[in-house]
Amino acid sequence: MTKPILYTCRGSRGLRCTWAAEEAGVDVELKLLPFPPRFKAPEYLEINPLGTIPLLVDGDTHMTESCAIAHYFATRNGFTDLAIAPGEPDYAEYCDYTYHADATLTFPQTVFMRFALFEKDKGWEDAGQAYAKWFWKRLVKIEQRLEGREFLCADRLTVADICVGYALILARQVGLDEGVPENLKAYRERLTAREAYMRAVEREKAGAAAI
Known part of the structure; x- marks a missing residue:
């Protein structure tokens, strides 16, 4: 399985993803961008036309919502304690x-x-x-x-x-x-x-x- 790439800016909502990856033990390649990237790193628009951060690229998977990416990391290699599965309490x-x-x-x-x-x-x-x-x-x-x-x-x-x-x-x-x-x-x-x-x-x- 290839290493996922997380594009983010320091302290942005992408911190949720970086943090979730650390908690879940997912090996992520971080690519930090200047803020706001759509103005200061215009080449970023070629891979994310929205110009928003974070962006997760994991093979053919592209995700742009920080909470969804955090959940993805919590379940990418099987459910971890960071996620709650259907049928579990809460x-x-x-x-x-x-x-x-x-x-x-x-x-x-x-x-x-x-x-x-x-x-x-x-x-x-x-x-x-x-x-x-x-x-x-x-x-x-x-x-x-x-x-x-x-x-x-x-x-x-x-x-x-x-x-x-x-x-x-x-x-x-x-x-x-x-x-x-x-x-x-x-x-x-x-x-x-x-x-x-x-x-x-x-x-x-x-x-x-x-x-």
């Missing part, structure tokens, strides 16, 4: 929280970043703050789920934690931490203390330094 919850990570959490974060950070010179900061409040309100489901729990599903780390955890990591990076509840900050600390997470961060750092 299977439905595993699916729900994995999709919840992008559909509900990182979506308002992305809009906040555009209005409040990337294009703040256009006078859209009020709109950015509205999306910040949207993000904070959407944390309630995770906050309640983690009351008395270490992980979201099946009493173990799964891709759902990696996907949701990234949204909390991003919140700290982009100035959205003031509205993050304390139990979610503690959850984030548990996740980022994992050896596989730290290896993933170091791999991306080293790859970015070589650009």
Whole structure:
């Protein structure tokens, strides 16, 4: 089986994939790109016309959704503890929280970043703050789920934690931490203390330094 290639930018949603690969023991070739690649690495459009990251190329397989790639790594060589199979307890919850990570959490974060950070010179900061409040309100489901729990599903780390955890990591990076509840900050600390997470961060750092 050939080594999959993961195109990503340091600290982007692709970190979910790098992290999942480390947790699952999948040997991945990382190709770090400058951000945003569609402007700073235009040749990338030849393999991903969207210009988005991450992109996974694994033989004939091409994938562009970070949560899907993380699940793929968790099951590529057979089901690992990172994934929950049909029929297992919390299977439905595993699916729900994995999709919840992008559909509900990182979506308002992305809009906040555009209005409040990337294009703040256009006078859209009020709109950015509205999306910040949207993000904070959407944390309630995770906050309640983690009351008395270490992980979201099946009493173990799964891709759902990696996907949701990234949204909390991003919140700290982009100035959205003031509205993050304390139990979610503690959850984030548990996740980022994992050896596989730290290896993933170091791999991306080293790859970015070589650009």
